[in-house]
Amino acid sequence: MTSVPALHAEAVPADPSVMRWVFGNDLPACGRLVDAPGMLGKMIEPGGLIVRAVAERRALWTWLAQPSWATDGVAVREAVYDAAARLNDWRIEPAPDDVLALVAADVIDRTLERFIASHGGEIALIKACHNEVDVQLGGACKHCPVSGMTLHGRIAHEIRERTGEEICVKAVTEGRRRREPWRLGSSER
Amino acid sequence: MSCHDDSSSAATLAGMRRIALLGNPNAGKSTLFNALSGLNAKVANYPGVTVSKTIGSLKVAGHNLLLEDLPGCYSLEAISPDEQVVADTLDIGSVDRPDGLLVVMDATSLERSLGLLAQAQQLGLPIMAVLTFSDELLRRSGSLDPVRLASAVGVPVMSVTQGNRVQLDELKHALTKLDNWSVPVIPPPADDGPHLRSWIASVLDAAGYQPPADDQRTQRIDSILLHPVVGTVIFILTMIVFFQVIFIVAAPLQDAIETFFGWLAGLVRAKIGIDWLAALIADGVIGGAGSVLVFLPQIGLLFAMIALLESTGYMSRVAFLMDRVMGYIGLEGRAFVAMLSSLACAVPGIMSTRTLPSSRDRIATMMTAPLMTCSARLPVYTILIAMLVPQDARVGFLGLQGLVMFGMYLLGAAGTMAAAWVFKRLLGGKGPALPFYMEMPSYRLPKLGEIVRAIWEACAGFVRRVGGIILVLSMAMWALLSLPLISSEQMVSAGVDVADEVAVATYQIDHSAAAAVGKAVQPVFEPLGFDWRITVGLIGAMGAREVFVATLGQISSAEDPENPGVDLGQMVWLSGPHEGEPLFTAPATVALLVYFAFALQCTSTIAILRKESGSWKWPLIAFGYMTALAWITAFIAKLVVGAVIG
Numbered sequence: 011m012t013s014v015p016a017l018h019a020e021a022v023p024a025d026p027s028v029m030r031w032v033f034g035n036d037l038p039a040c041g042r043l044v045d046a047p048g049m050l051g052k053m054i055e056p057g058g059l060i061v062r063a064v065a066e067r068r069a070l071w072t073w074l075a076q077p078s079w080a081t082d083g084v085a086v087r088e089a090v091y092d093a094a095a096r097l098n099d100w101r102i103e104p105a106p107d108d109v110l111a112l113v114a115a116d117v118i119d120r121t122l123e124r125f126i127a128s129h130g131g132e133i134a135l136i137k138a139c140h141n142e143v144d145v146q147l148g149g150a151c152k153h154c155p156v157s158g159m160t161l162h163g164r165i166a167h168e169i170r171e172r173t174g175e176e177i178c179v180k181a182v183t184e185g186r187r188r189r190e191p192w193r194l195g196s197s198e199r
Numbered sequence: 200m201s202c203h204d205d206s207s208s209a210a211t212l213a214g215m216r217r218i219a220l221l222g223n224p225n226a227g228k229s230t231l232f233n234a235l236s237g238l239n240a241k242v243a244n245y246p247g248v249t250v251s252k253t254i255g256s257l258k259v260a261g262h263n264l265l266l267e268d269l270p271g272c273y274s275l276e277a278i279s280p281d282e283q284v285v286a287d288t289l290d291i292g293s294v295d296r297p298d299g300l301l302v303v304m305d306a307t308s309l310e311r312s313l314g315l316l317a318q319a320q321q322l323g324l325p326i327m328a329v330l331t332f333s334d335e336l337l338r339r340s341g342s343l344d345p346v347r348l349a350s351a352v353g354v355p356v357m358s359v360t361q362g363n364r365v366q367l368d369e370l371k372h373a374l375t376k377l378d379n380w381s382v383p384v385i386p387p388p389a390d391d392g393p394h395l396r397s398w399i400a401s402v403l404d405a406a407g408y409q410p411p412a413d414d415q416r417t418q419r420i421d422s423i424l425l426h427p428v429v430g431t432v433i434f435i436l437t438m439i440v441f442f443q444v445i446f447i448v449a450a451p452l453q454d455a456i457e458t459f460f461g462w463l464a465g466l467v468r469a470k471i472g473i474d475w476l477a478a479l480i481a482d483g484v485i486g487g488a489g490s491v492l493v494f495l496p497q498i499g500l501l502f503a504m505i506a507l508l509e510s511t512g513y514m515s516r517v518a519f520l521m522d523r524v525m526g527y528i529g530l531e532g533r534a535f536v537a538m539l540s541s542l543a544c545a546v547p548g549i550m551s552t553r554t555l556p557s558s559r560d561r562i563a564t565m566m567t568a569p570l571m572t573c574s575a576r577l578p579v580y581t582i583l584i585a586m587l588v589p590q591d592a593r594v595g596f597l598g599l600q601g602l603v604m605f606g607m608y609l610l611g612a613a614g615t616m617a618a619a620w621v622f623k624r625l626l627g628g629k630g631p632a633l634p635f636y637m638e639m640p641s642y643r644l645p646k647l648g649e650i651v652r653a654i655w656e657a658c659a660g661f662v663r664r665v666g667g668i669i670l671v672l673s674m675a676m677w678a679l680l681s682l683p684l685i686s687s688e689q690m691v692s693a694g695v696d697v698a699d700e701v702a703v704a705t706y707q708i709d710h711s712a713a714a715a716v717g718k719a720v721q722p723v724f725e726p727l728g729f730d731w732r733i734t735v736g737l738i739g740a741m742g743a744r745e746v747f748v749a750t751l752g753q754i755s756s757a758e759d760p761e762n763p764g765v766d767l768g769q770m771v772w773l774s775g776p777h778e779g780e781p782l783f784t785a786p787a788t789v790a791l792l793v794y795f796a797f798a799l800q801c802t803s804t805i806a807i808l809r810k811e812s813g814s815w816k817w818p819l820i821a822f823g824y825m826t827a828l829a830w831i832t833a834f835i836a837k838l839v840v841g842a843v844i845g
Contacts, residue, residue: 014394016404018351018401020350020353026384034400079384079385083385094397
């Protein structure tokens, strides 16, 4: 008897070709999804509908070649729900930098954006690799005595929660050009 | 603004964006609708069925919007006629399909609301979710993050708590930006199955939803009010107080109105030179419709009390208490809700049977709801009880008039239950058990605005009714009672003393067209102790019960123009074997009370039965069985009271 774990889809506002499937329990591992049961497995094969699939601790990121979710979304949804009932058959290869880049950007730009902005602060992601996240502080954060709490408390905590890795976040003074982490990810592929 | 031409108003409607409100029953949908549309709501009917459709308009920042309050439903897969209407309206091919949907979700029962939201998201319409009762969720130590909920469901979510103007204004402005509402890229799973359940669980989790703890206060109150014995006793006591209030508080107001109409009639008689016109206005209009308007305070109070019980949350406890009783007769709690609504009027009661999924239950409820004591019976009961029981008679500290009135309501309820039991048996026993939710809202302090609104609507409706069918019928009764005119010569030749105004008026009425009809029908009612005047009153009352009061008012004011408010208790038989004997004896009055309790005397009820059941068969059966029941029970009542008094 298999049951479907809690699961829903959330769009990623910054990139219309991505869909984030949020799970109620842990996926078998974090990293690149290379094989899955049922239709999802077929979709992630080379030349399939899904061009890239990355798992964080409780979410699966899927990319289409074009942002064609309106037409292909329901089919992918069915495939993900079916596969979710057999999580043990998922094969995930570790890709810590991919996962960290995705999650760090998502946490800073989406999850905590409102919280940071509500204090008049700005935090920009500079780099995320090798378990290290570099950010640049702006706005009210620059001289804020408790910005460290935000970095180490909220941001680092949230990223650790979602990647399952011991990471550290540090503020860098001079900004380098920001690179979109998911573009970075897809160019590496 | 002109409403004369249907096509032009249709064109105006076509130019406006329509937004429909969808939600579970009791999710706060109608409250939100009223808050958004103010007093600009009007009620119409959905084509083909008599499910009422409430449309309102809203003007924000130069945008005109049309709002539609859809009937409350748990699912878009229709099981009840109400849900069918919602499904049809939202169907792709529907001409009434709105441009956008507001899905109203009760934050304290979010799980059920999400199921409906998921179904609504399959429709391809712009959707905004409105969270209601967030304040109650917090009070009962639950929690929810609307922002995370919005990203999980993919549509905008706004929290609007009752009475919060700022949130309401934000919502109004958001309504004008319909085209910018976010749309989920992938709709949630459609079918009610594991995928949907998984989606709902996941969304609740993502939104950080903590369901509300059981409301301590509500639980404590419920442990008393829902107790099988204590709760029932409290319910009966509440009802007794209910009717005491209606009598005691209304009395001075009614006296004032009565005095006013007496003064007005006197003024009309004095100032209008043309005799027949003065008589038409003073006796026909004021004596007829005016004598019914006297009951305005009681109607207002009745509805105020019902609104009070409803807004505190006690009414649904009553339905719950009665669910057990309803079980014995084979009906469910929802049927009792229809019967409770019938306390106001059988028409909304019959209409509310649309929430019953089983057609057998629906027919049994529709056929018996008119036996419940509706507000139209109130004037008749009041007048008859006043003749039967002296105003200052008391049992302990309770007024006896109020107690007898309570007894009449009990009689109506008992009659309804018994008839429902019979109908359920005749229609073929129990059907399959269908899902049944009954909302048990937390106890809340009553909202003054809601009560004022209920009083206003009831009084306005009553005045409209008096100005419409009751006025027309009572004018017709006046004409029948006054025509043909009998000349003085005819009177003299009949041996009437033309100098005695009372004798002339009595002779005139006794030889009127109405008398001819009344006397022809009288043999039917004579065994009940009714003379032709009561018979005429009963015939008039077949259109609307209040006409009975109007007719008696006309007869008494015409028979004694000097003292139109003469006590009906003084009336005597005009002719026949009982000539000179008092008309309203205790047995005859009780028989009349019982007759009114059970007879179907209401054109509106017959019309709604015809519409809701789809044929003339059921209204005919209802009319037949209720009339027979009324006659037989009235006859028995007369015999019993006669035997007791000796």
